[in-house]
Amino acid sequence: MKRSTLQLILPGLVPCIIALLLTAAPPLLSAAKVGAPAPDFTGSASNGKTIRLADYRGKYVVLEWHNNGCPFVRKQYDSGNMQRLQKQWTAQGVVWFTILSSAPGKQGYATASEENDYLVKRQAAPTAALLDPTGEIGHLYDAKTSPHMFVINPQGVVIYDGAIDDKPTTDLNDVPGATNYVSLALQESMAGKPVETPATRPYGCSVKYADATH
């Protein structure tokens, strides 16, 4: 009798268990995807503020994965290109978050004061630099490289995921002739057009996560 009750109940339970498992393992399943809502996050900025992505609904948001020692990132900062983009787009109301997902001891890790010094020294102008040494936000977006870029539209939907431009090199000379995918996505979307290149391979250094093992 007991056995048959169990047999009746079990099949009904299976979907519940699966649903529970799905909600309990968020990072991979809710990773950012072009056309899907951008996963929400809360992060600590180097300026001491707490940033919640959902608070910026109604604005375009750019996410820039950063590692100040990575040669691909240095190409963008040494040429002044990244700072130029930050100034150009924030002046038009775009919110720009630079995100540091390097673990302590690894290339690109910075404390709040180190990052603030860096921002001043490099004349960088993001809305804020978010410190993510645990890699929580990085994994939420499956950020693979620095610089890996995302663009989120005012409805909170990811409209671009990938490389900063079409020149996957560390050569400063490649910056001037490059097609910048972030600017293209913003321009097209602001003009009410579909984003022609919504996803590319995000070239660069691998994000130096805490859990990176050999």
Add this chain to the structure above:
Amino acid sequence: MRGRALSSGFHRTFLGGAALLLCAATAQAQATPIPHGTLQLIASNPSIAPGQKIDLGLRFQLDKGWHIYWVNPGDSGEPPRVEWQLPAGLTAGAIEWPTPRRFESGTIVDYGYEDAVLLIVPLQAAANLPTQQPIRIDANVKLLVCSHEMCVPGKAELSLTLPIKSPPMLNVHNNVVRKQDVENEHLFTATSQSLPRPAPPDWRLNVADTSDSFVLSVNLGREVTQAIFFPLAESQIENAAPQKLQSTATGFRLTLRKSERLLKPIARLQGVLVFAADHSDLSQSYAIDVPIGKSGGARSSSIKIHPAEASQP
């Protein structure tokens, strides 16, 4: 492979004969420091003759824990790039990429080389190559070296001077062989054997396009229980996704999850198949080039992973 084995025997004979004449020549450039290692430009032969094809090699030796990248670096990184400066009458081919290995760190999977690797580049001399003086070969190399902690860019300016021999080359007069030349020759031979070879013509390969995966079926007449696929092009398959292998009586099926960045259909799946779970046996590695959705027709690859096979004498 056969071609290489034959030609290396021939080279050995020639080496013996030519050694005395070459004692003054420098076929061995010094190793140049690069970040976390050294890089050296070497040649498969101690000289070159008009009309002859020899191999040049970029010999990387890396500190423990550091790696460079394959032609498709995977999720991050950048392959080394070389710019040749060659005198008139010499033409360098494309890099012949040895079978890479996977570098996994969390959700990021890269393809590359650690410890030591030789990147072979064929060098063809024109029939009318002037023979009066030795030739100087210059190579500017740009590279990225990474560990799991950081990435560092590097640059190296390499050069090599090779004497020119007039054909015919079979002037065997003595048996003095320079140790370094023999070592180089062995290194080139060993590296050639680790290059992916074209898939044998009797294999039947096909790729089925399912909604989220490419299913690569390989029928080679025997059971295979372990295989890894390295995609030649970026953003076709999800590098970090497990590659599920189903053995069949005559081969296997390998399920490769499509990249989320693959937004347009692709016509062919190109890459390297290795029949090993780890990197213990790179001798069983094959270059494949398979049209998607059709069966049977595809065989060996025409891709530039191992063009030497076709051009061997």
